Amino acid sequence: MEDLFLRGLEAYHSGEYFDAHEHWEDLWSDYHFEDRRFIQGLIQMSVSFFHLQNNNLNGAKGLLRKCLEKFDGYSGVQRNIDVDSLKECLITIQEEYIKIDNSSDFNRDLIPELI
Numbered sequence: 001m002e003d004l005f006l007r008g009l010e011a012y013h014s015g016e017y018f019d020a021h022e023h024w025e026d027l028w029s030d031y032h033f034e035d036r037r038f039i040q041g042l043i044q045m046s047v048s049f050f051h052l053q054n055n056n057l058n059g060a061k062g063l064l065r066k067c068l069e070k071f072d073g074y075s076g077v078q079r080n081i082d083v084d085s086l087k088e089c090l091i092t093i094q095e096e097y098i099k100i101d102n103s104s105d106f107n108r109d110l111i112p113e114l115i
Helices: 002-013 017-030 036-053 057-071 083-099
Strands: none
Touching (some): 002 017, 002 036, 017 036, 036 057, 057 083
């Protein structure tokens, strides 16, 4: 189970957001654990960035909104991720998404590193 989470992190850190989503989705669908909602938020966040890479700004916006809803019940540190900092980063990204008309205008340096 932990291996799937770590493989997802590795893919995420490499900018392979679709692959990160796949690993975390396997974890989310195959195992039942206390922080399933948090994992679902990571999945949605990854797909948001995948949509951004593929110039689907509307899809990116929608999934970012959904992932923020999933992270709502979490604070502090979850799976070695500073959730409060993550949520702040995602709110900044959400504001940036509103300002831009094209995915190519997005400052990719805003994408959080997680761990």
